[in-house]
Amino acid sequence: MLTLPDKRLALQAYEQILEFIMNGTLKPGELLNERRLADVMNVSRTPVRDALLMLEGEGILLRLDSRRLQVKQIQIEDYLDALQIRLLLEPSVARHAAGRVPADRLADLRAKVETLRAKGHVSSDERHLVREIDDSLHGLLCEATGNPQLTAIIVSLRRRTLMFDLRSVPERLESTCDEHLAILDAVARGEGEKAAEEMTAHIAAVRSSIINRLHRR
Template identity: 60%
Template sequence: MLNAPDKRLAMQAYEQILGLIQSGQAKPGELVNERRLAETLNMSRTPVRDALLMLEGEGLLLRQGGRGLQVRQMRIEDYMDALQIRMLLEPAVARMAAGRVAPEVTRRLHDQLHALLAQKDSGPADRAVVREIDEALHGTLSEAAGNPQLSQIIGMLRRQTQMFDLRSMPERLADTCREHLDIVTAIEAGDGAAAASAMAAHLGRVRDSIINRLARR
């Protein structure tokens, strides 16, 4: 078992490597080089190795025999399976979180979402900012639900769906912001039924958008 300092370093390495994967700097199908990663992150190889094992456990990295670990290439079937599970779990989480999020947190989410909507006609939004707000909203609800195991499962599923190539759909930005605002408003009002309904509608529209895009190919 890792002691506290080792665990902290491993988590730092995990977050940084996860960021490389989610941003596309570590590309799907690419082999991961532990030594090079350690040099890039300015860390020893031990926390990097521990972080890679965690990412492998979450299914974001796949072991390729003696070749080492490879960034997982998400297939549409993998994405839709993960999204289907999210559609089962996240409305329940939204219901549980209703009325349990601090007012300053919901206020900040409101402000961030309105700011994104206000600048949608000024050009493409910064994907890192969009992803950060999206993660803050879904992560906040998972934590507020008060079930750490459920939160961990949803976090893993979200990381898997974020790896899919179609995760960036600029035409969905305004709709996503409005759908998120509906969720936040219901959470703020303590209306569990409305929060669950808004979350289900949001994930359903994400699914439908992806299906429509694939149908146009």
């Protein structure tokens, strides 16, 4: 077993379980087995238990009773509610970040987005790249606010809406990249209102694509 401090182990377990949920290893509705997760991650049950409590607190897991936790099946209403809050918060974050993010970090992220867009398609094994770039962009803007509480709120909301990410709408890859590039360019130029406008358009486009996909089912 690993011998890292309990808090660090819990955070590592949290990230790994979250990744299992995001990549489909743990599916919506699936019951979680604390002992099995501990064995898979080669840690004791204590950090796994702490990680599960954190995920429950974020609304990603659902408690059925004192012993059983389930991967929450996100309902479209939950998704739309979370997106509505993101629409209220993230344009303001983008506005504030304009002109405040180091140019080298923006350029590095822009290059990654352009590389991803040039691919035009990602396999199931590459989907984590899409999420990593998406997390990097939104995280970079949040970091520029210097407000860790706001950042934590947005991270939590994004994790809920990522259940409906590009795995559900793969045709959105190029559009998402274009929207990200527009946000990055506005931030790089220090154009706060334009950055807010592009962020609003991006989140609204994600919302529309999911609604359209559900209507086609």
